[in-house]
Amino acid sequence: MTTNEPPSAWSGRFSEPVSDLVKRYTASVFFDQRMWRQDIRGSLAHARMLARQNIISGADLAAIEHGMAAISEEIEAGRFNWNLDDEDVHLNIEKRLTVLVGDSGKRLHTGRSRNDQVATDIRLWLRDTMDGIDQLLQKLQAALLDLAETHAETPMPGFTHLQVAQPVTFGHHLLAYVEMLGRDRSRFADCRRRANRLPLGAAALAGTTFPIDREFVARELGFDGVCENSLDAVSDRDFAIEFCAAASLVMTHVSRFSEELILWMSPRVGFIDLADRFCTGSSIMPQKKNPDVPELARGKTGRVFGHLMGLLTLMKGQPLAYNKDNQEDKEPLFDTADTLVDTLRIFADLVPGICVKADAMSAALRQGYATATDLADYLVKKGLPFRDAHEAVARAVRRCEAKACDLPDLALAELREFSPLIDDDVFSVLTVTGSLGARNHVGGTAPAQVRAAIARARKRL
Numbered sequence: 001m002t003t004n005e006p007p008s009a010w011s012g013r014f015s016e017p018v019s020d021l022v023k024r025y026t027a028s029v030f031f032d033q034r035m036w037r038q039d040i041r042g043s044l045a046h047a048r049m050l051a052r053q054n055i056i057s058g059a060d061l062a063a064i065e066h067g068m069a070a071i072s073e074e075i076e077a078g079r080f081n082w083n084l085d086d087e088d089v090h091l092n093i094e095k096r097l098t099v100l101v102g103d104s105g106k107r108l109h110t111g112r113s114r115n116d117q118v119a120t121d122i123r124l125w126l127r128d129t130m131d132g133i134d135q136l137l138q139k140l141q142a143a144l145l146d147l148a149e150t151h152a153e154t155p156m157p158g159f160t161h162l163q164v165a166q167p168v169t170f171g172h173h174l175l176a177y178v179e180m181l182g183r184d185r186s187r188f189a190d191c192r193r194r195a196n197r198l199p200l201g202a203a204a205l206a207g208t209t210f211p212i213d214r215e216f217v218a219r220e221l222g223f224d225g226v227c228e229n230s231l232d233a234v235s236d237r238d239f240a241i242e243f244c245a246a247a248s249l250v251m252t253h254v255s256r257f258s259e260e261l262i263l264w265m266s267p268r269v270g271f272i273d274l275a276d277r278f279c280t281g282s283s284i285m286p287q288k289k290n291p292d293v294p295e296l297a298r299g300k301t302g303r304v305f306g307h308l309m310g311l312l313t314l315m316k317g318q319p320l321a322y323n324k325d326n327q328e329d330k331e332p333l334f335d336t337a338d339t340l341v342d343t344l345r346i347f348a349d350l351v352p353g354i355c356v357k358a359d360a361m362s363a364a365l366r367q368g369y370a371t372a373t374d375l376a377d378y379l380v381k382k383g384l385p386f387r388d389a390h391e392a393v394a395r396a397v398r399r400c401e402a403k404a405c406d407l408p409d410l411a412l413a414e415l416r417e418f419s420p421l422i423d424d425d426v427f428s429v430l431t432v433t434g435s436l437g438a439r440n441h442v443g444g445t446a447p448a449q450v451r452a453a454i455a456r457a458r459k460r461l
Ligand code: ARG
Pocket: 028, 032, 087, 088, 114, 115, 118, 322, 324, 326, 327, 328
């Protein structure tokens, strides 16, 4: 019998329809429809393979291709009627195809199951998403590099324990984030490599009795190869977990940066200002300009961590092979990707809008004996063992504390009370410029090194 209005995909097996509540509970169409392009792409590759292997006819393939083109147009134009009765993106598209092209549409699912189909769709979707994320990470790196270049010589206090430690340049500080994002990119590249294998052909779980050509489908879809084991192919969601783990680390980095921006922007610190378009005011306090964007990014980081934990928990109790539990992979995955993409987009735009207040950074540097280590190193170079040098400088710092002054404010005679090795060449060592310039090795904060590091990073980009 040929009818163009197929009943539900499995109505033959059941004596009554599912209740509306169950229908809504089990359906995924309202969130998995975002994979429609990948679903159609996968179906077309599968259909081409079926035709090449003479499993369906050339006429069937032509009808399927024709129907899928029409469906793409409908979805694109917002004219496609997504239907809860058809559970998910796969059945919605297949059903529409059958309405459009009849029996050829019904032949599409030969040698295939939604289990290998959905696994394929997610991998394709994730691959596209990761490619976009890599570009955004690169864009954010480029923005940080530009700002670092402008401030390759701008001194600021480097902190440990949130206390002034040693002078660094603001450019050097920003380069730390460029490094983090570089590792993030390589983590996604690594995740992509493992995700880029074809599940199709596994069918429901055991493979199929049809003479399929999986390598052909893999090539058609740009996969590096096929999943080796059919049970693993339909049940594996490692790639989703790896993605959320990599995303969690990106968000960790963004969150740390956000924390610094918030701190730097606090009027108590005043190192930077953010462009107005990233801030909001207060409905009651007229003077406020709040760093809402970094605060939200810091907050959204928790949400991404939650998705990672959710996915790990989703998978930990599942026996082989496919279980409906797996349908729960999508919302956390999609929300992770959406959150990450939005956050990266906004930060790539926010970074060029950072206004640096170099005077405030310099003033802060004069408040924490930032060149104390330089004085100790100076004494070591004059022959004093480091531990003794440390002790001598610590005593000098206590003197400064008592007099409420900085180390270079002490007169030479007074400095010599702490070590007779000190001469008037000490004052160049105690300046911020001297301190910065002296850390002149790969990875150090000397402006020349910061410039070289920027050049190397640009090349890697
Ligand atoms: N909507 C399902 C999912 O997201 C597709 C696979 C359904 N397979 C099944 N045997 N119920 O995982």
